[in-house]
Amino acid sequence: MKDILATGLLFPEGPAILSDGTVLCSEQGASQITIAEGDGGKAYVKTGGSPNAAIVGLNDEVYVTQNGGAVGGWRAEKNISPSIQKIDINRNIEEICISSNDGKLKAPNDLVFDNDGTLWFTDSGQAFDFNDMKEHSRIITLSKSREAKTVLDTGPVYNNGISLDNENNIWWAETVPLAMCKLVDGKRKEMCILPENHFPDGFVASQDGRIFVATTYGHNITILSPEGKIDGYIQLDDQAIPTNCIFDGSDLIISDFGTGWENNEKSGRIWRVSTDAVGYERVLGNID
Numbered sequence: 001m002k003d004i005l006a007t008g009l010l011f012p013e014g015p016a017i018l019s020d021g022t023v024l025c026s027e028q029g030a031s032q033i034t035i036a037e038g039d040g041g042k043a044y045v046k047t048g049g050s051p052n053a054a055i056v057g058l059n060d061e062v063y064v065t066q067n068g069g070a071v072g073g074w075r076a077e078k079n080i081s082p083s084i085q086k087i088d089i090n091r092n093i094e095e096i097c098i099s100s101n102d103g104k105l106k107a108p109n110d111l112v113f114d115n116d117g118t119l120w121f122t123d124s125g126q127a128f129d130f131n132d133m134k135e136h137s138r139i140i141t142l143s144k145s146r147e148a149k150t151v152l153d154t155g156p157v158y159n160n161g162i163s164l165d166n167e168n169n170i171w172w173a174e175t176v177p178l179a180m181c182k183l184v185d186g187k188r189k190e191m192c193i194l195p196e197n198h199f200p201d202g203f204v205a206s207q208d209g210r211i212f213v214a215t216t217y218g219h220n221i222t223i224l225s226p227e228g229k230i231d232g233y234i235q236l237d238d239q240a241i242p243t244n245c246i247f248d249g250s251d252l253i254i255s256d257f258g259t260g261w262e263n264n265e266k267s268g269r270i271w272r273v274s275t276d277a278v279g280y281e282r283v284l285g286n287i288d
Helices: 259-263
Strands: 002-009 012-017 023-027 032-035 042-044 051-056 062-066 083-087 093-097 108-113 121-123 135-143 146-153 158-164 168-172 179-184 187-193 200-205 213-216 220-224 229-235 244-250 250-256 270-272
Touching: 002 023, 012 244, 012 250, 012 270, 023 051, 023 062, 023 270, 032 051, 042 168, 051 229, 062 108, 083 108, 121 158, 135 158, 135 168, 146 179, 146 187, 168 200, 179 200, 213 250, 220 244
Parallel strands: 012 051, 051 108, 108 158, 158 200, 200 244
Antiparallel strands: 002 270, 012 023, 023 032, 032 042, 051 062, 062 083, 083 093, 108 121, 121 135, 135 146, 158 168, 168 179, 179 187, 200 213, 213 220, 220 229, 244 250, 250 270
C-alpha cells in the first residue's frame, strides 16, 4: 500500500506523529510545522525561519531543529537564530538551545531522544550548499537541564539525519560522502557508503535492526542491515525526493520534497507506505 497524505508542500521534512495519530511535518519553506493532510496541509504553528525536522516528545510537546531560514537557494522572509525550539501543547514556542559548549549553532538539522532522555542532534554547519563545503558539521547533545555539549566534530560532510538503532546506538547520515555512520566508543564508525545519487537524509530503525534511509536522488527508501549492507529498496516514484521517515506501526510515513523543489515549487508530499517491518519504539523525551 502506498498512499499520499498531503501534497502541495514547500520543502517538507521530519514527519512526526502526535498521540492522537495526527501526522505533522516540518515544512521548511512555509516556516511552520504543518498538519500533513490534503493539498497544502494545515498550519500547526508558525516557527519562523526554516524548521528542518520535528519530533514528538512527552505530553505531545514538539521539538524542532531550526536552521534559521535557508534551503538551497531559498531564504525565509526573515531569518532567525539557528536553535532547538520546543512547542508545547498550547503551541507556544520556546528557544531551548542556541549554542553548544564550543560555539553557537549554525544549521541544526535532525534530532532524536535516547533512552536516557538526552536529545541528540546534528548541526550541519551550513544550510545545504554542497558545492562549497567549508564549515564543519557537529553532533551535539542537549541534556534535560538544557546543557549542550558537542560530542563529535565530523568535518565538512553535511551531517544530516540522526536516529537510534534497535540497540540504542546513535547513527547519523553524512550526505556529501554518501556515508551512514555509527557512534562506537565515542568515535565515528563508517557503516557503509551508499550508491551514487543515493544521498542519505533522515532515517529510522525497525525492531529487527534494519535501517530505513530516505535517499533523496535515489527516489527511494534504502534498507540497510544492522551491519550496514544494502538489504533492499522501497521505490516511490520518479518525482520523489525523500527526505526523512518515521514508523507508524508497520507503515512508513515519508516526507518528500518532490523534484520541483529546486525551482522553489510546492511539489512536496507526505507518503504512507506499508512495509514488512515494525518500527522501533520512539523515546518520548522532555527538556525542562
